[in-house]
Amino acid sequence: MATEIVEVQGHIIDSLILAKVLDVILDAGADYRMVDVEIGRTNVDASRARLELTAPDDDALARLLTELQVHGANRLTQTDAEVAVADMDGAFPEGFYSTTNLPTEVRLHGRWVAVENPEMDCGLIVLPDGRVRTEPMHRVRLGDGVVVGQEGVRVRPLDRPRGASPFEFMTSEVSSEKPKDLLVGEVANRLRQAKAHGGKVLAVCGPAVVHTGAAPHLARLVRAGWVDVLFAGNGFATHDIESNVVGTSLGVPLGANTAPPEGGHSNHLRVINEVRRRGSIAAAVADGWLRSGVMHDCVSLGVPFVLGGSVRDDGPLPDVYQNVVEAADAMRALLPGISVALMLASTLHAIATGNLLPAGVETYCVDINQAVVTKLADRGSHQALGIVTDVGLFLSILADHLAPPHHVDG
Amino acid sequence: MATEIVEVQGHIIDSLILAKVLDVILDAGADYRMVDVEIGRTNVDASRARLELTAPDDDALARLLTELQVHGANRLTQTDAEVAVADMDGAFPEGFYSTTNLPTEVRLHGRWVAVENPEMDCGLIVLPDGRVRTEPMHRVRLGDGVVVGQEGVRVRPLDRPRGASPFEFMTSEVSSEKPKDLLVGEVANRLRQAKAHGGKVLAVCGPAVVHTGAAPHLARLVRAGWVDVLFAGNGFATHDIESNVVGTSLGVPLGANTAPPEGGHSNHLRVINEVRRRGSIAAAVADGWLRSGVMHDCVSLGVPFVLGGSVRDDGPLPDVYQNVVEAADAMRALLPGISVALMLASTLHAIATGNLLPAGVETYCVDINQAVVTKLADRGSHQALGIVTDVGLFLSILADHLAPPHHVDG
Amino acid sequence: MATEIVEVQGHIIDSLILAKVLDVILDAGADYRMVDVEIGRTNVDASRARLELTAPDDDALARLLTELQVHGANRLTQTDAEVAVADMDGAFPEGFYSTTNLPTEVRLHGRWVAVENPEMDCGLIVLPDGRVRTEPMHRVRLGDGVVVGQEGVRVRPLDRPRGASPFEFMTSEVSSEKPKDLLVGEVANRLRQAKAHGGKVLAVCGPAVVHTGAAPHLARLVRAGWVDVLFAGNGFATHDIESNVVGTSLGVPLGANTAPPEGGHSNHLRVINEVRRRGSIAAAVADGWLRSGVMHDCVSLGVPFVLGGSVRDDGPLPDVYQNVVEAADAMRALLPGISVALMLASTLHAIATGNLLPAGVETYCVDINQAVVTKLADRGSHQALGIVTDVGLFLSILADHLAPPHHVDG
Amino acid sequence: MATEIVEVQGHIIDSLILAKVLDVILDAGADYRMVDVEIGRTNVDASRARLELTAPDDDALARLLTELQVHGANRLTQTDAEVAVADMDGAFPEGFYSTTNLPTEVRLHGRWVAVENPEMDCGLIVLPDGRVRTEPMHRVRLGDGVVVGQEGVRVRPLDRPRGASPFEFMTSEVSSEKPKDLLVGEVANRLRQAKAHGGKVLAVCGPAVVHTGAAPHLARLVRAGWVDVLFAGNGFATHDIESNVVGTSLGVPLGANTAPPEGGHSNHLRVINEVRRRGSIAAAVADGWLRSGVMHDCVSLGVPFVLGGSVRDDGPLPDVYQNVVEAADAMRALLPGISVALMLASTLHAIATGNLLPAGVETYCVDINQAVVTKLADRGSHQALGIVTDVGLFLSILADHLAPPHHVDG
Numbered sequence A, B, C, D: 001m002a003t004e005i006v007e008v009q010g011h012i013i014d015s016l017i018l019a020k021v022l023d024v025i026l027d028a029g030a031d032y033r034m035v036d037v038e039i040g041r042t043n044v045d046a047s048r049a050r051l052e053l054t055a056p057d058d059d060a061l062a063r064l065l066t067e068l069q070v071h072g073a074n075r076l077t078q079t080d081a082e083v084a085v086a087d088m089d090g091a092f093p094e095g096f097y098s099t100t101n102l103p104t105e106v107r108l109h110g111r112w113v114a115v116e117n118p119e120m121d122c123g124l125i126v127l128p129d130g131r132v133r134t135e136p137m138h139r140v141r142l143g144d145g146v147v148v149g150q151e152g153v154r155v156r157p158l159d160r161p162r163g164a165s166p167f168e169f170m171t172s173e174v175s176s177e178k179p180k181d182l183l184v185g186e187v188a189n190r191l192r193q194a195k196a197h198g199g200k201v202l203a204v205c206g207p208a209v210v211h212t213g214a215a216p217h218l219a220r221l222v223r224a225g226w227v228d229v230l231f232a233g234n235g236f237a238t239h240d241i242e243s244n245v246v247g248t249s250l251g252v253p254l255g256a257n258t259a260p261p262e263g264g265h266s267n268h269l270r271v272i273n274e275v276r277r278r279g280s281i282a283a284a285v286a287d288g289w290l291r292s293g294v295m296h297d298c299v300s301l302g303v304p305f306v307l308g309g310s311v312r313d314d315g316p317l318p319d320v321y322q323n324v325v326e327a328a329d330a331m332r333a334l335l336p337g338i339s340v341a342l343m344l345a346s347t348l349h350a351i352a353t354g355n356l357l358p359a360g361v362e363t364y365c366v367d368i369n370q371a372v373v374t375k376l377a378d379r380g381s382h383q384a385l386g387i388v389t390d391v392g393l394f395l396s397i398l399a400d401h402l403a404p405p406h407h408v409d410g
Helices: A017-027 A058-070 A180-196 A215-223 A234-249 A267-278 A281-286 A294-301 A324-333 A348-356 A370-377 A391-402 A405-409 B017-027 B058-070 B180-196 B215-223 B234-249 B267-278 B281-286 B294-301 B324-333 B348-356 B370-377 B391-402 B405-409 C017-027 C058-070 C180-196 C215-223 C234-249 C267-278 C281-286 C294-301 C324-333 C348-356 C370-377 C391-402 C405-409 D017-027 D058-070 D180-196 D215-223 D234-249 D267-278 D281-286 D294-301 D324-333 D348-356 D370-377 D391-402 D405-409
Strands: A002-010 A031-038 A047-055 A082-085 A104-108 A111-114 A123-126 A132-135 A145-148 A153-155 A200-205 A229-233 A305-308 A338-344 A362-367 A383-388 B002-010 B031-038 B047-055 B082-085 B104-108 B111-114 B123-126 B132-135 B145-148 B153-155 B200-205 B229-233 B305-308 B338-344 B362-367 B383-388 C002-010 C031-038 C047-055 C082-085 C104-108 C111-114 C123-126 C132-135 C145-148 C153-155 C200-205 C229-233 C305-308 C338-344 C362-367 C383-388 D002-010 D031-038 D047-055 D082-085 D104-108 D111-114 D123-126 D132-135 D145-148 D153-155 D200-205 D229-233 D305-308 D338-344 D362-367 D383-388
Touching (some): A002 A017, A002 A058, A017 A047, A047 A058, A104 A123, A180 A200, A180 A338, A180 A362, A180 A391, A180 B391, A200 A348, A215 A234, A215 A294, A215 A391, A229 A234, A234 A267, A234 A281, A234 A294, A234 A305, A267 A281, A281 A294, A305 A324, A324 A348, A338 A348, A362 A370, A362 A391, A370 C370, A391 B180, A391 B391, B017 B031, B017 B047, B017 B058, B047 B058, B104 B123, B180 B200, B180 B338, B180 B362, B180 B391, B200 B215, B200 B348, B215 B234, B215 B294, B229 B234, B234 B267, B234 B281, B234 B294, B234 B305, B267 B281, B281 B294, B305 B324, B324 B348, B348 B370, B362 B391, B370 B383, B370 D370, C002 C058, C017 C031, C017 C047, C017 C058, C047 C058, C180 C200, C180 C338, C180 C362, C180 C391, C180 D391, C200 C215, C200 C348, C215 C234, C215 C294, C215 C391, C229 C348, C234 C267, C234 C281, C234 C294, C234 C305, C267 C281, C281 C294, C305 C324, C324 C348, C338 C348, C362 C370, C362 C391, C370 C383, C391 D180, C391 D391, D002 D058, D017 D047, D017 D058, D047 D058, D180 D200, D180 D362, D180 D391, D200 D348, D215 D234, D229 D348, D234 D267, D234 D281, D234 D294, D267 D281, D281 D294, D305 D324, D324 D348, D338 D348, D362 D370, D362 D391, D370 D383
Parallel strands (some): A200 A229, A229 A305, A338 A362, A362 A383, B200 B229, B200 B338, B229 B305, B338 B362, C200 C229, C200 C338, C229 C305, C338 C362, D200 D229, D200 D338, D229 D305, D338 D362
Antiparallel strands (some): A031 A047, A082 A145, A104 A111, A104 A153, A123 A145, B002 B047, B031 B047, B082 B145, B104 B111, B104 B153, B123 B132, B123 B145, C002 C047, C031 C047, C082 C145, C104 C111, C104 C153, C123 C132, C123 C145, D031 D047, D082 D145, D104 D111, D123 D145
C-alpha cells in the first residue's frame, strides 16, 4: 500500500471539485481519509480539504496523483521538480510531466515559478533563464530541460463563475429548451464585459455559418470590432468568398432577404482556383476581385486569422496551412489575450481550439446538434458552455445586439 | 400468376410518383410491363402511364394494389365498389377498404362519388343518402355500409408544388445548414397566401414553445389573427399559463428581455390546481385570474383549441380531453378549411395531427432535432416539410414578419 | 429579511447534494451561512451540514424551502404538519404540499409517519387511520385530509450508488462513445442482482423495439421470467402482434435472418380490427389467432401489462386505456415491488413512468437519440441512467446474456 | 434566350435521374420541352429522354449544362473537347472543366477517351500520350493540357442497384428504426460478394470505434482478410495502440468482458511519445512494444493504411501525414480496386474519402448520429447508404458474421 496527502483549495464544494476528487479516487480503486476540512462559512469564503490517499502500490498512486491534478488537487508536501534533459528532437524523455490547462506552478530551487502559457497535453520546458513554458511534443529539442514526474508541480483549480445566471449549473450544456433570446442577450453582455476589461474575442467558424445565411451578420460583428481573431478552415473561407464573389458577379446584392446564390456544383472550385491564381486572399482583396464578406473584412481591418487545413479540403486556398502542426502553432501564437471564444457551428476547429486554450477562457459552443455541443463542452476543464441552437438565427440576433445594421454600415 | 393493369396520371415524373410505383412493384416481388406511357412535353403538361402488373398469386396482387393506391395508382378497369354491412359496433367487416389521405372517389351505381373528408387509416362508410365519408374504426356502427375490397375506389395522386422554391426537392426535410432568415420569410409568405385564399391556419404546439421563450411571439400571431385553430397538450397549456400567471403574481412584467420565471418545482402543479378549482381555462380568464398568454388570447378571441391528454400529464387541466379517442374526434371536427399546418416543437400532437390531415394541407414541421423532423415529415404522403431550427428563434422572426410588435399591441 | 435553518444529511459531498443546495440558494437570490458542517472521514461515513438561509421575504423563503426539499434539505425545527380538509373533488386546497419522489415522512401528533408510496407532483393525504399516502390531484375527494405548507414534512436525499462502475458519474447519461458490450453486461448484472433480492423488473417499450427487430429478443426475456411488468402503447402492441400474425399467416418463420414482413400500409389497421372483433388480446390468444410475440407471451405467462392510449392511436386495440388518467392509475397499481425499470426506445410512456416511480428505482433509458436520453434521464431525482445506443442491438445482446436461445426455447 | 438539347439514358425513371434533371432545370429558372422519350418496357430495359432546354442567356445555359452533367445529362451534339495549356503551377486555366465522380469520357480528335480515374472536383488533364486523367488543382503543372468548357465531355449516370433490398429506396439513409440484425447481415453479404468478385474493401475509422469497444472486432476482420486498406486519423490509431499497450503493460487481458483501461488523462500522450521515440508504428511492432490491435495487425499483415493529420492532433504519431494535401494524395494512391467502403463512426476522414471515391463504389456510413449519416450519405452521387446505429454493436455483429472468433484466432 502506498499513501500520500493531497490538498484542494477554493470553492471546492460549489464548483464540484471535492466531489470530483472523491470520485476519481474511488474509481481508481484507491481509498481516502479526510484529515482536515474547512468549509467556507459564506458564499465568498473559500474552502479547503486535505485527504490521505491509500492506493494498492506506488504505480497506482502515481497514476492517481496525475488524475487528481487535472481537478486541482496537489500533493501537500512538495519538493523541487525533477528536470531531465531531452535526449532527442520531437519527443519527451520518459516520465515527462503531462500538463493540464489549469494555472500551474513549478518548484525550482525552492521557489514556485508560474508557467507562462498553460495548455493541456504538453510538457513543461525549463528555459535557461529559469522561466517555464508549456511546449507541445513536436517542439521539444535535444538538450531541452523537461520536467519529469509529479513532484514540484502544483495547479490552481478553476472556480465556476459566481452568482445567478441564465446558464445552467452542474452541466456544461444548455438544452434546446431554454429561452433563446435571453441566452443570446447574455452572451452579448459577456462579450461587452470582456472587451471592457481589455480582453480579446476569438471566433471559430464552421461552414454552416455561411450555409445558414449568418455570414453577413458575422461580417457586421467583425466590422464593428467584436472579433479580434478568427480561426476557420478551407470550407468556411471558400464559401464566404464564393457567396460574395458569385453574388457580386451576378449583380445580385446580398441583402438580408436575398438567397445566397446556391453555388453550382463547381463554383467553390472556381473560387479557390481564382484565389490560387492571385496568390492569397489579401491579393484577391487588393486587386478588387474580393469586395465583401467575412474574409474580406478581416483582411481590410487587419483582423488576424488562421485557416487550418484538413484532409477533406478542395484546393486548398493559398492561405490555408496545409501542415496541421504548423496550423496549430499559428493558432497558439494568436491566443495571448483571448478572454472569450465563440465556437460557431464548428467541430474540427472548435475541438482543436479547445485543446489549446487555457482553462480560464470563457467559451461558448453554438451548434444545432446536441451531440456536437456535448462533445465540445465536455472536453477538458474549460469554462465551456454549449448552446443548442441554430447558428444562423443566433448570429443574426447577436449582431443586432452588438452591431445594429445602421450603426455599422451607415 | 395474377395480372392487372394500373394507371397513374399527373406529374408522375417530377413528383416521383412513377419511380415510387415501380419501386413498390419490385419490392413486392412482382413485375411490370409498360403498356402505354405519355410523358408531358412541358412543365405544365401532365403525364400518364399504364402498367401491366404480374404478381405470384391473387393475394399478392391484392396486397400490391393496396400499396400502389397509396401512391396514386388505380386499376384501369373499375366496377362498382362492394359495400358490406358492419356486423358489430367499433370494428369493420373483414376486407374493409383502408383509406389513404389522398382525394378519393368511390364508384356506386356506375357513378364516381367523391369522399367528403379524406383521412388515412380509416374505412369508407356509404351513407343512406349516397354520400361517402371516411370514418375511423371506433365510429363504425352495426348496420353501417362499409366499402370492402379494392374495386371501385380510385385516388388522385398529389403533385408536388410547381416552381422554384427555397425548400428542398426530393427530400421532405430542410437540413440545419440552410439560410434560415430566408426560410422563415418563405413560410410567412405561404401563410399570407393561404389566408388570402380563405384558408385557415392550424398551429400544433409543444411545451418547448414556452420553454424557448417563444410563447409571447406565438401569442402575438394569435392576436393578429394568424392562428385559426390550435392543438396542444396539457404541458403546453400549463406552462403557458404558468409563465403568465406566476410572472404577473410576482409583479414581473414579462417583457421581451425578461426571463420567464423558471417555475419552481411545484408551480405548474399549483397552476393546474387553480384552473381545476375554477373549472376551465375560460373560467380562469373570466374571473381575471388569467390575463395574458396564448391560451388567454385563444379564449378571448374565440380561437378554438383542442388539448389532447397523454399518460404523462399532471392534473390534467380541466380542458384536457382525458379520453384520447374523443380528443382525436374533437381535432377532426376542427379540420375543415385548414390549408396550412404549423407543427411547432411537438412530436406527439404533431404526429396525431398528421394522421388526421388530408394530403393537400401544406405542413411545416419545425424542430431542433433532425430525427423528430424526419419522423414527422416522412409520415404518409403529406406535403410536409421539415425545418431543422430553433423554435424559439423561428417564432420570434416569423412573428416579426407577420405581426410586428407595434402593429399588434400598440 | 426572513431566515430559517435547514439540514442535509448523507453522502452530501459525493452525491453532489450540498453543491446543488448551495446552487439553489444562490439562484433564488437568497444567501446562506454554514452553521455546522461535519464531513465524513471515509467513503462510508455520512456527512451533515446545517445552513442558515436568508431570503428577501417570507414568500421567497417559502418558495426556497420548497425547492430545497427536492434535493433533500429539511428544516431543522419541525412542528406537526398542517392538515386541511379538501373543499371539492379533484383539486387540492390552496397551499397544498407538493411531493417529491424521495422517501418522505410527515409529522403528525409529534410522531414521524412514513409516506407509503412516494411519487412526485402529488399531494399528501392523511387517512383516517393515520397512514399517509401520496395521491394525484384527480383522486382527491371532498373531505380528504390534505397536508398543506412545508412544516412537518421531511425527506431523505438519495445517495448515489457506491463503488466503481462502468457508468458515468456526475452525469445522467452514457454517451454513444462508450464500450457497449460492457455496458450491456453491466445492465444484465444489475437485473440479476435485482431479481436475486426479490425485486421486480419493469419494461417500458416503444414501437422501435419492434421496428429494429428486437421484439423476439424481448419475448425471450419475457419467457425466461426477466420481465415482471410491461408498459407500452397501442403502437408497440399493434406492431408486435402484426409482425407475429402476418408472419405466421404468410407461412414465413420469423427466424433471426428473416425480415419481419414490412407491413403493407393497412396491415396494422387490419390487425387492430381483428383484435377488436375478438374483444381483447387475451381473446385473440385464446382462440389461437395470436400464437407468438411479446404480447402473446405476456398473456400466456400472466405478465401484467398496461397499454396507455395516446391521441395518435389508430383503433385502438381494445386493451388500450383510452382514458389517460385511468391509464396512469393502472400503471400506479403495478409499481409496488419494482426495483429496476428498463425504458426501451420509448419517449411518451417512459416519461409517464418516470413521473410515477419513486426515486430509488434504478432506471436505464436506452435510445439511439441523445436528446431523448437526456430528456428522460434528467427528469426528477431518479437514479436514472441514459444509454445512447441502438435498442435493436442492445436487446439482442442483453437477451443473450440473460436468456440464451437454447436455454429458453429448447 | 439560349437553347440546347441534352440526353439522359439508363434507368432514368427508377433511378430518379429524369426527375432530378427536370428539377435542376426549373430551379435554375430555365425551361424544357421533351423532344423524345422512350421508356423501357420492363425492369431491365433502359430508358432514354431528350430535352430541349431554354435558358435566359448563354451564361445561364452554360451553368445549367454543368449542373445537369452531375446528374448524367449530356449534350446531344458533341464536338471535340477544348484543351488549354496550364499557365502556372497549382491552378487551372479559367473555364476549366470541373469533374463529377461519374464514369466520364472526353472527345479528342473525334474519338471518345475514357477518363482513367473519375474523381469529383478535379480537372481533366490530357497526357501527351492521349490518355486523360483527373487531377486535383494542386497537382497541375505549367504546360499541362487541361480540358476547358463543357463541350466534348460526357458522363454515364449511375443506376441504382436493382432488385429488392432491405435498404431503403429514394433515400440515402436507413433510419434508426429498422431491423438491425438484418442490415448487418446484408452488409456482410455485400462484402462477401465484393471479395468474391475480386474487389477490395476499404475501412475508414473514427476514434469511436475504439471508445465503443469495437476495435478488437475490427482487428478480427483485419486478421481474417476482410480489410484491404484502412484510412484513419491520429486519434483512432493512438487510442487503438493505447488500449492495447496499456492493457498489456498492466497485465490485464483485454477479454470480451473487461473494460479497456480508461486511459488516464495523459496515457494517450505517453503512447504517442513512445511511438515517436521509436520512429514509427512499424518500429514499435518490430521491437515488440506493440503486440496487438488494429494498427499492429495492419502492420504485421501488410494492410496498407493512411493516417491523415488534423489540426486537433496531439503529437502526432510519426506515421501521420502532417500535410493534409499529401495525406489526400496518399489516400488516392490506394483507391484503385476498392469496391466497397465502410465508413465507421468517422466524419472528417469519411467525408475526405467520399470526395475521392468514384461514384460506383458501394459505401456504407455507420454512425449513431443521424445528422452525421445524412451529411455523409448525401454528398455527391455515390451509392452511399447511411446506417444509423451503434458502431460498437455493429462491428461486433459484423465480425461474428464474417470472422467468427474461433475460426480466426484459434
